[in-house]
Amino acid sequence: QVQLVESGGGLVQPGGSLRLSCAASGSIFSIYAMGWDRQAPGKRRELVATITSSGNTNYADSVKGRFTISRDNAKNTMYLQMNSLKPDDTAVYYCKADLEDGSYWGQGTQVTVSS
Numbered sequence: 001q002v003q004l005v006e007s008g009g010g011l012v013q014p015g016g017s018l019r020l021s022c023a024a025s026g027s028i029f030s031i032y033a034m035g036w037d038r039q040a041p042g043k044r045r046e047l048v049a050t051i052t053s054s055g056n057t058n059y060a061d062s063v064k065g066r067f068t069i070s071r072d073n074a075k076n077t078m079y080l081q082m083n084s085l086k087p088d089d090t091a092v093y094y095c096k097a098d099l100e101d102g103s104y105w106g107q108g109t110q111v112t113v114s115s
Contacts, residue, residue: 002026002104004095009109012085016113020080022095022106033098034071034078037105038091048093049080062088085113 008020024031035050049069050058057069068081078095090113095106 002028002031002097002099004097004104004106006093006095006106006109009093009111011112011114013115014086014113016085017081017083018085018111020082020093020095020109020111022078022080024076024078024095024097027099028076030099030101031097032100035096035098036069036078036080037094037096038089038111039094039108040088040091043091045094051078082111085111087113089113 003025005023006020008018010018012018031053033050033052036048037045038048039045046060048060048063049067051069051071059067066084071078090111092108092110094108097104
């Protein structure tokens, strides 16, 4: 099993930036991919970005060019740098880890983009 703890959410004005962090503990050696999902009020949860253990990344079309996913293996931490934020980015952001026995999520962190 893996435990995931997100941090870094908050309130930001349109056009601003935030960096989310996800600290992983437990069976981290079994993780083959990590990522971020988000869920806005009244909407389905959607994939935002993923990164594999080899560093390959993938992004939702809605965030390409604005968000960057990265990981620091020495710190067992994954990041999501979010720039040029829009009101449509408002959501609860969840850290996700994929292992052979299934996927795990953190508790989520709220990101609100509003003036």
